[in-house]
Amino acid sequence: xxxxxxxxxxxxxxxxxxxxxxxxxxxxxxxxxxxxxxxxxxxxxxxxxxxxxxxxxxxxxxxxxxxxxxxxxxxxxxxxxxxxxxxxxxxxxxxxxxxxxxxxxxxxxxxxxxxxxxxxxxxxxxxxxxxxxxxxxxxxxxxxxxxxxxxxxxxxxxxxxxxxxxxxxxxxxxxxxxxxxxxxxxxxxxxxxxxxxxxxxxxxxxxxxxxxxxxxxxxxxxxxxxxxxxxxxxxxxxxxxxxxxxxxxxxxxxxxxxxxxxxxxxxxxxxxxxxxxxxxxxxxxxxxxxxxxxxxxxxxx
Numbered sequence: 001x002x003x004x005x006x007x008x009x010x011x012x013x014x015x016x017x018x019x020x021x022x023x024x025x026x027x028x029x030x031x032x033x034x035x036x037x038x039x040x041x042x043x044x045x046x047x048x049x050x051x052x053x054x055x056x057x058x059x060x061x062x063x064x065x066x067x068x069x070x071x072x073x074x075x076x077x078x079x080x081x082x083x084x085x086x087x088x089x090x091x092x093x094x095x096x097x098x099x100x101x102x103x104x105x106x107x108x109x110x111x112x113x114x115x116x117x118x119x120x121x122x123x124x125x126x127x128x129x130x131x132x133x134x135x136x137x138x139x140x141x142x143x144x145x146x147x148x149x150x151x152x153x154x155x156x157x158x159x160x161x162x163x164x165x166x167x168x169x170x171x172x173x174x175x176x177x178x179x180x181x182x183x184x185x186x187x188x189x190x191x192x193x194x195x196x197x198x199x200x201x202x203x204x205x206x207x208x209x210x211x212x213x214x215x216x217x218x219x220x221x222x223x224x225x226x227x228x229x230x231x232x233x234x235x236x237x238x239x240x241x242x243x244x245x246x247x248x249x250x251x252x253x254x255x256x257x258x259x260x261x262x263x264x265x266x267x268x269x270x271x272x273x274x275x276x277x278x279x280x281x282x283x284x285x286x287x288x289x290x291x292x293x294x295x296x297x298x299x300x301x
Contacts, residue, residue: 020090024073024101025066025108032286033065033160034058039290040164040179043242043297049168056119057167061160063112064128068135068156070105074098075140083201116163123166131159147210150191158183175242181234182289188227189263190282192220193275196266217270221263224278228263232256235289248296255288 041049041057073080073091081092090096109132117125139153161179166172192211195202199211214220235252238244262278 017096020095021104023090024070024096024104026069026072027066030062030065030069034062035287035290036179036183037061037160037164037167039293040161040166040176041168042164042294043161043175043179043238044165044168046168053120053167056115057124057164060112060116060120060124060128061163063108063115064132065112065160067105067107067109067112068132070101070108071136072140074101074105075136076143077101079144079205079207082205083198085198085201116167120167121170123170123172124163127159127163127166131156131163143207143209145208147208147213150188150195150210153191154184154187157187175238178234178237178241181237182231183286185227185231185234186259186282186286189224189259189278192224193266193279193282196220196270196275197272197279221267221270224263225260225267228256228260231259238293242293242297244293244296248292251292251296252289255285255292259285 037057038054041054073089077089077091077098080086080089086092091098091101113125113128113132116128135153135156139149139156142149142152158180161183162172162176165176165179169176195209195211196217199209202209203212210223211217211220232253235256236249239249239252259278259281262274262281266274266278268274
């Protein structure tokens, strides 16, 4: 961080270029991708875990996720400038120039995909490439066209655990598709709660999001309930297909039921306060479920 004093005595704090480049990678989303890829690897591993494979999988996933985040901000820089939530990002704030962001995002993405191809296996590289392409060339442009972009964007968001599974097995089984389903269903309440809080921002930037078109919140909250409800049985499918036991099953019902409870609260109130609570719970849900998977598989009798 840098600071300087203006002529009127006001101290202005400026973010360092290093911090700006970190911001470009959308570190929260990238960390989530890495954690779910790790969970997919642990669930798919059959007792023969390779530290080298784990490291290359996580680094490759991190680079692809960070590169996709930077390229997304490059593409949407003009629209980010119209939204209070994003107007202080490096590009709309003028702290970085588009050409360097384009180069940075491209290099990260390419290095990440090549690392997975070269040091893990062909399947993980293909899944990472599919994640990158669908995120940048399907989801990102469709955000300007249709409210169904959120559902489409759920596809690249749900692929990281499949990358981890493929790294462990070099194949995609039913368990990998269940992990995909869990991530897909989890994303909808997570994103819709955020989009409800910032619906005026999206409207100002001209995004035809469901939360912009749905003025009373009935359709948005119904979508949230449907996906929260679906998440519980889908997560329980791992108890039989992946050999997870009672500890995981009970825990999955508890954390899934908690997620659903806060979805019901938002359905009733349509308030930003309850949307914020649901969003916070969504951030806790995935780490909790991943911990339950690992404890059940490796730590419990």
